[in-house]
Amino acid sequence: MELVVVFIGTLTLSTYEAHITRAKKNGYEVSKTITKSTTFLICGKNSEQTIINKAKNFGVRIISEQKWVETLNKTETNETGKRARSDNKSQNQKKLVYLESRQYKRFWQMRRIYKTTYIRTGSIGSKGMETSREHETKKLAKESMISMTATKKASGYREANRPQSLDYEDSSDSSDDNFGDQNDENKYGYKQKRQKLENEGSESDATLRGDETSDVDNGAAALKVDEDELNEDLSTTKSLTLPSSIVNSKVPMSIMKGNTVDVLLAFPWKPDETDPTGWWISEKLDGVRAFWNSKRGKFYSRNGNEFVPPSWFIKGLPHDKDLDGELFGGRGKFQSTISIVKAGVEEWKNITYEIFDAPTLGVIPFEDRMKYLKKMMAENKPQYAKLVKHRLAKSERDVYDELERVEKLGAEGLMLRKPGSLYETGRSKTLLKIKTFHDGEAVVIGHEPGKGKYLRQCGSLICRMASGKEFKVGSGMNDNDRANPPPIGSIIIYKCQELSNSGSPRFPVYLGMALDKDKPTDPDFNHKVKAK
Numbered sequence: 001m002e003l004v005v006v007f008i009g010t011l012t013l014s015t016y017e018a019h020i021t022r023a024k025k026n027g028y029e030v031s032k033t034i035t036k037s038t039t040f041l042i043c044g045k046n047s048e049q050t051i052i053n054k055a056k057n058f059g060v061r062i063i064s065e066q067k068w069v070e071t072l073n074k075t076e077t078n079e080t081g082k083r084a085r086s087d088n089k090s091q092n093q094k095k096l097v098y099l100e101s102r103q104y105k106r107f108w109q110m111r112r113i114y115k116t117t118y119i120r121t122g123s124i125g126s127k128g129m130e131t132s133r134e135h136e137t138k139k140l141a142k143e144s145m146i147s148m149t150a151t152k153k154a155s156g157y158r159e160a161n162r163p164q165s166l167d168y169e170d171s172s173d174s175s176d177d178n179f180g181d182q183n184d185e186n187k188y189g190y191k192q193k194r195q196k197l198e199n200e201g202s203e204s205d206a207t208l209r210g211d212e213t214s215d216v217d218n219g220a221a222a223l224k225v226d227e228d229e230l231n232e233d234l235s236t237t238k239s240l241t242l243p244s245s246i247v248n249s250k251v252p253m254s255i256m257k258g259n260t261v262d263v264l265l266a267f268p269w270k271p272d273e274t275d276p277t278g279w280w281i282s283e284k285l286d287g288v289r290a291f292w293n294s295k296r297g298k299f300y301s302r303n304g305n306e307f308v309p310p311s312w313f314i315k316g317l318p319h320d321k322d323l324d325g326e327l328f329g330g331r332g333k334f335q336s337t338i339s340i341v342k343a344g345v346e347e348w349k350n351i352t353y354e355i356f357d358a359p360t361l362g363v364i365p366f367e368d369r370m371k372y373l374k375k376m377m378a379e380n381k382p383q384y385a386k387l388v389k390h391r392l393a394k395s396e397r398d399v400y401d402e403l404e405r406v407e408k409l410g411a412e413g414l415m416l417r418k419p420g421s422l423y424e425t426g427r428s429k430t431l432l433k434i435k436t437f438h439d440g441e442a443v444v445i446g447h448e449p450g451k452g453k454y455l456r457q458c459g460s461l462i463c464r465m466a467s468g469k470e471f472k473v474g475s476g477m478n479d480n481d482r483a484n485p486p487p488i489g490s491i492i493i494y495k496c497q498e499l500s501n502s503g504s505p506r507f508p509v510y511l512g513m514a515l516d517k518d519k520p521t522d523p524d525f526n527h528k529v530k531a532k
Contacts, residue, residue, distance in 0.1 A: 006038055324423075
């Protein structure tokens with residue numbers, strides 16, 4: 001991955017020429033203009049705000065001159081230390097990686113002995129649990145170690161000092177590691193060196209962010225292998241080898257207690273809080289959330305209500321792994337999907353089960369769960385199930401562009417999934433949703449009395465759109481609004497996601513009174529609003 005930097009403003013810690021020389025020495029390309037390919041904008045004093053705004057629009061990382069110098073100092077120091085230590089490392093130590101996550105207080109270790117890889121994981125301070133996997137060749141074992149290490153680093157793990165207590169848990173005699181096909185090693189040498197350089201570039205990028213537990217850590221580079229695997233044609237996955245975390249998994253996870261389902265729920269995406277670079281993007285489907293209970297062979301809603309599809313609809317779904325997804329009839333067909341799920345039989349052929357996770361495997365990283373789903377789909381070939389497509393976000397600008405693209409196609413929005421994340425029950429910041437609401441105005445024609453805690457107050461406003469369609473809105477009203485609701489005949493502003501088939505706003509939210517309006521205006525969805 002080529003890292004491009006741009007310097008602006010008055011540079012006080014060194015001359016412009018000296019900065020350029022040092023940047024190139026550390027492997028960076030230097031440019032004078034901001035483009036979509038720019039990686040970092042280094043700001044000196046009196047930097048132009050217009051350039052900074054342009055960088056933000058392109059998703060460029062913005063840091064100060066001071067931070068830039070500190071980062072290079074740290075990088076160069078680390079490289080010097082690595083070169084000094086490499087001369088003293090034994091052949092065995094080069095085949096062992098130890099990482100820790102400060103956020104989750106867990107460690108992850110991977111070591112290789114000839115064709116076998118060993119993964120040990122657990123809470124920091126414990127000896128953890130080890131699983132192993134024998135690969136067909138030494139080359140495949142090496143590739144697995146490189147790929148999985150990059151994935152863990154992308155999910156927030158960092159290199160740390162390995163506790164001596166683990167020495168007694170690992171049998172590290174790798175004296176037979178040198179046996180193998182010498183020609184195979186020669187062919188692999190260039191590829192291994194290239195992968196090493198890519199990983200080092202990824203770590204440099206993460207260092208510039210200055211946060212050892214950041215959400216992204218340049219996941220776009222580190223997870224490139226996984227993106228290719230997740231998005232390839234399912235017809236080519238017959239020989240897909242499952243990760244050892246799945247093959248050796250002995251800790252199945254259940255999110256259903258009785259008839260209660262505790263699925264993973266998303267928080268709204270806030271651009272000022274989360275950089276989406278390196279997160280997985282997928283379309284937010286306008287369907288009915290459905291949990292597949294593999295043991296019972298049934299679908300359940302979030303509230304535990306059972307959906308009863310025809311037997312031919314669920315043919316090919318697994319009997320040993322629960323699934324999370326949506327029953328989906330197509331963009332803009334939410335109401336027809338509900339009708340089919342509630343009372344349809346033959347109509348089920350008009351919808352599909354869109355799968356986006358496997359909660360049973362929730363204790364392993366998201367990328368490994370997707371690999372299982374791909375293999376399951378390729379082997380079982382369920383006619384009425386599909387795997388939701390994911391791709392890596394290149395920048396914040398990339399997310400906005402994708403949102404605009406799918407919305408033009410009639411989609412509800414986007415979902416962002418944190419790389420390397422586990423399946424958490426309830427609302428989690430590892431899953432974020434992005435969708436656009438549309439504003440409109442309506443005239444108040446009545447007040448519906450409140451119930452419960454809103455007794456003797458206004459429960460909701462009865463409103464009429466410009467099209468003549470009537471609807472109710474209560475969400476968004478505070479205590480003062482309910483005690484003193486907008487008078488009948490006044491114009492209010494509301495927002496909604498879209499219109500139902502009958503022309504009513506879906507999920508309307510009250511925003512306030514439109515004091516400068518004397519007649520309502522319907523939201524602009526680029527199509528004619530249906531009248532009552």
